[in-house]
Amino acid sequence: MSYQVLARKWRPRTFEEVVGQTHVVRALVNALDQDRIHHAFLFTGTRGVGKTTVARIFAKCLNCETGVSSSPCGECASCREVDEGRFIDLLEVDAASRAKVDETRELMDNVQFAPARGRYKVYLIDEVHMFSGHSFNALLKTLEEPPPHVKFLLATTDPQKLPVTVLSRCLQFNLKRLPADLISGHLEQVLAGEGVQAENEAVLTIADAADGSLRDALSLVDQAIAHGGGQLAAGDVAAMLGRVGRHHLTGLLKALGQGDGKALMGGIDEMAAEVGDFDDALSALLSLLQKVAVAQAVPQAGPGEGGEESSEEAAIKELADTLPTEDVQLYYQIGVMGRRDLPYAPDPRAGFEMSLLRMLAFRPAQSQVSIAPTGGALKRADSTPRPLESKAPSPPSPPPPPPSAATRPELSPQHWPQVVAALALNGLPKELAANSVLTDFDGETVRLLLAPAQAQLSGAKIQEKLAEALQAYVGGAVNLRIEVGDPEDETPARRRDRESDERQRAAVEAIENDPNVQALQERFGAKLDQGGITPVDGDG
Helix, strand or coil, rough: CCCHHHHHHHHHHHHHHCCCCHHHHHHHHHHHHCCCCCCCCEEEEECCCHHHHHHHHHHHHHHHCCCCCCCCCCCHHHHHHHCCCCCEEEEEECCCCCCHHHHHHHHHHHHCCCCCCCCEEEEEEEEEHHCCCHHHHHHHHHHCCCCEEEEEEEEEHHHHHHHHHHCCCCCCCCCCCCHHHHHHHHHHHHHHHCCEEEEEEHHHHHHHHCCCHHHHHHHHHHHHHCCCCEECCCHHHHHHCCCCHHHHHHHHHHHHCEEEHHHHHHHHHHHHCCCHHHHHHHHHHHHHHHHHHHHHHHHHCCCCCCCCCCCCHHHHHHHHCCCCCCHHHHHHHHHHHHHHHHCCCCCCHHHHHHHHHHHHCCCCCCEEEEEECCCCEEEEECCCCCCCCCCCCCCCCCCCCCCCCCCCCCCHHHHHHHHHHCCCCCCCHHHHHEEEEEEECCCCCCEEEECCCHHHHCCHHHHHHHHHHHHHHHCCEEEEEEEEEEEEEEECHHHHHHHHHHHHHHHHHHHHHCHHHHHHHHHCCCCHHHHHHCCCCCCC
């Protein structure tokens, strides 16, 4: 027996086997079970998501010899012939090859004849948007008043090209692109059924490359099995697809985090031997950065209780704990701009290298960066921009010294707002402190209660910076413990907002009571724009 490709061998034969299209399946099942079957259905969606597969299952449900239902028997002659593509009353038409109006009219002339064997005569027209305008006109009359024994199942990847008159006569179902995790889960089942050994990273790479199409994923698996001699290894799959391995990407991000230019350029050299498309490599790096950013902002998005952590998730978690949040955001923005500029680079690799060198050169709060690529050296001593005409720039002013023990507030719950104001902090660590209340300090451990709305601020790197500032404040080692809950006391951030609102109300009230303002309102009908009133500090 000749070999059957996986996309055909594992094509769903019942609605229960359809992957990832629950919203469409539920509507069709209810229509069949409740005997509310429309005469024309339109299935839209990108390639390989199951449009014609769902249509064939629906045709099988209509003509199963046991009766119309959402669960065909799969054993009668009609079910078997539909599965094998030879059921006489299922007419599959490729609109791209039958776009002429004469061919469409010939097709519609046969609609009036009763089905030869089945209960319904089903017309499955694939890529229906390829019909010409005259062909649509020939189809339109039949769609409007079809005989009771005829059903139309239309499929297209481009519904915008269909006339509104056709769209209005069909029930429309949009099949969605499948997420990579759903595709990888199905591929694992297929590979287990085929007895093929596969590395998890290889399956994930294929799922990403499929771009939402399950059929494309199965075709890539066929190709990968042949390429790997009967098994799927991550390196073989990456080489086959010309994609960069995940270990290369994580290595580049680690080098960026460490500010190691030599390791960064060495990683690009190693990666260049495998990568065929540097735009694809930069896109993969951006995808990894996005996952790291999610892990930093929403740590709870990882595997749940009892869930196994994959190697990819472990690598993302490690990067999320290592890289500063602001660096990740900057890397992503530079990478997006680098993809835009890539066509203008001297060559793709040069554009890729420049994107990563920008990430390295413009890291926040970096004073020393050393890059040593092959054939030369580039050293950058100061990342602070200087005026172009300044011949003798003054040295940067030293940071303000921490308050002395005699002047600084006591580290206690009632003095916490003053402590936050005195800490040498900015950015997210400052916000973490401002949205927390101090519940206890025993001389060794600082315990904070963080408002639930700001739980995303409790990342490991942010906590580490806050702990460093607290240690400098008390002049000794301290441990930081943060819990998430509703504080009974007012946090410094809430206090700040409340005082700001009070100052704003006082400023508005003062202007409203001003005799000159009242005189203008009475004489000229002037109106006071409260949004333009800004309170001024007393010392301003």
